[in-house]
Amino acid sequence: MSEVIEKAALTSKDFANDQDIRWCPGCGDYSILKQVQTILPQVGASLENTVFVSGIGCSSRFPYYMNTYGLHTIHGRATAIASGLKASRPDLDVWIISGDGDSMSIGAGHTIHLLRRNLNVNFLIFNNQIYGLTKGQYSPTSEENKITKSSPMGSIDHPFNPAALALGADSSFVARSVDRDPKHLQEILKRAHAHKGTSFVEIYQNCNIFNDGAFEVFTEKGTKKMHTLLVENGKPLIFGDNNELGIKLDGFTPKIVNLNEGNSANDLWIHDESELMKASLLVRMFDDPAKEGAMPRPFGVFYQNDRLVYEDVMHAQIATAMAKPGDLDKLIAGKETWTVN
């Protein structure tokens, strides 16, 4: 019998360390760090089996503030480094911390391949729609016409829609949350952790220095309810100041209807996380909130699907091959040898 040592349950404090946090005061990253530290003990994570891997950018400082294992790597490559780590060490709980520049611009090439391979990792994208660490250039998620240091007459780049991109790359889990809604964020993080496969979580994160208020329409009291759609599995899509608005599917077109005008909640679009086609429409609800008649921006888990994860198949193949273990002498000798006396 092995000796069982009773360990005190971990708390969020155990996941924090003694390093000074160097994000700007008021940065949305603080909230995300706190929510991650909060949920880790709740999901039963251990300090030694948890690894945070990041690239470069403000968000990528994240691993330094965790009392777990961590890698702060190079720009855009956290996904690739985490892939090698997870593929070779399936026992580890691997989290990738990235930003919109890191994952959607310099590292976009790796992002889509991580998603299609479906390694069992959690992939958090802190989307602040700006380059913060390099002091304020437009990012691949910045809106068109944005005035920044590198776009004084307005950005001429069309932005990515990260959730749609992820779904397009066959991500098995696609979700969106926001730094200002700790409860929702915690819920989504727990769901991401529970999903076996790559969990793509886009987190709207306020950069109060270079892009302050980018998401306030989705977070501030006065506007939040009209512009935000919280989706829940099996529930109709309802939003509005008094939950009076709903979304109905007219063929392939989502339409806003008023429940006070003779429309029944039973006729509304019922969210089903397992339906790829509906998820594809949901992630395309990406209107500029300032636009007349804009669709609300959805938050929550848009899509979840259990499919084979890369490392499982990799190690299953090895196990099959190892049923007949290789012999080094035979390998070295090859098929044909000759002897000289």
Add this chain to the structure above:
Amino acid sequence: MSATIEKLSDVVIKFAGDSGDGMQLTGGQFTNAAALYGNDLATFPDFPAEIRAPQGTIPGVSGFQLHFSSNEIFTPGDNCDVLVAMNAAAVKSNLFNLKKGGIIIVDTNGFDAKNLRLANYAEGANPLEDGTLDGYKLYKIDVTKLTREALADMAGLGMKEKDRSKNMFVLGFLYWMYNRNMDFTINFLTEKFGKKPEILESNIKVLKAGYNYGDTTETFMTRYEVPKAKVEAGTYRSIMGNQAVAMGFVAASQKSGLPLFLASYPITPASDILHDLSKYKNFGVRTMQCEDEIASICAAIGAAYGGNLAITTSSGPGIALKGEAIGLAVMMELPLVVVNIQRGGPSTGLPTKTEQADLLQALYGRNGECPMVVISTSTPSDCFEVTIEACRIALQHMVPVMLLSDGYIANGAEPWKFPKASDIAPIEVKFKTKLDEGETKFLPYKRDEKLGRPWVTPGTPELMHRLGGLEKQHETGNVSYDPENHEFMIKMRAAKVEKVADYMPLQKIEVGAEKGKILVLGWGSTYGSIKSTVLDLIAEGYSISHAHVRYMNPLPKNLGDVLKNFEHVIIPEINSGQFIKVVRDKYLVDAKGYNKTQGTPISKTELKEFIKTNYSK
């Protein structure tokens, strides 16, 4: 009337044909048959960058050169004794390399008006008829027709399928000509086409038809015999460089007890290592074909952090892309082997041709002060030992190591007296799993006697730590912007690489005296040419020696002393002079280069001529 048999000590054959003609396979078969017979040999495949360049054209010619001998040899030979040409383009592009009076065996079917035009012969010109080949022994065989005739009774096969075994006719004929046994190839075909009995039967039929053609046609009055070479007793196999690299990695994995993790992106001429290692899953090998070069080194770095023997394989253009991540591995001080099978550059350059022009890239091609260990291979069989050595250094010194090979070594073959697995030394690897006595805090950048830092893999309780690309504080590994610490760490990383020299052998002289007039100093694939040149010149009375450097960084501690023992130092390289810059810089020696960048190895003939023209006995 039977043919007479003439004894020869050395033969160089060049097989040349369209890239679809199966010349690589034909050459490979003859090579293995010669090896099994007991000849010493060296080969050099020479193929086009395009998989199937336009048929019949000069860019479409694929060649395979084989040198086999009853003596010890070190190169695939400079000029050929025999040219096997399957079409006009093969003659046009290879005739310059055929010795005067040499033998040409042609498939006349490849010399019709269309083939002659595609090979850029002038209107109405045909080398088989216009005297171009006067002075050579020309054997004209209508291989295509004879192949079809041999298969006349095989109604199940279409004309295209029949023609595909043309190369077997040529091979059979050569087996007759050089008095060789066909069993090896028959076994090979049986294994390859065992499940396709018709294809198997047709190939064997044509092979035998080729042999019998030589035997029964009275045109060919001479057969040749190249007796066995007197080589060291032992058991041998034929080995190609990339095969040896792949096996070296498996051996290092077994000897270190660590799982091998290869992340790679396909690139010529390195892909065969990925192919081979992907087959070795029964040794627990983990292979990941990544989306690009950057991802592959990054995945390897992740696996290194996770406690694997992590490697990535590529060629020059891929190494350029990996540069930033190599810097990360240098900064995080993780063990990693990066393989560069060099090819002609810059840019896409000459993907299928050889060059040694990535040495300075390996030594200096990264941002910042970023030293790494660089080790080179010199022959196909040498790759095995060097690969294990690269792994040993990486794992024991906690450093990334660049292993340099090249296209010539990668695809060349030679006999190899291979070691027993039990004779390969174990590689001791230390993981730190807990705090030592007296330690109160884990210091991820605390140094051992080799200046390496502890390797702690995730999953180890109590030793959680963070690594990254930002400058590290000495010992704690915390992020540090302190100017003095930065300079200290730059020097530390350099000292750590330099320290490897304490754990590697001293430079030895390959052939010749320890002291003398001329030293030919080489590295990499010039080994065979330099060695045979120096042996010849010693025989001619020259005071000349050959030293071949394996450890490019750090250099062997005694290299400076070795150089001082000679009046002249010559450094032949297949580049514009890269190692010479390092040697001149480090040792202030007035070394002279012999440089060539034509995508081909340096030949013995030209190197000998260079030395004889410029230096006296």
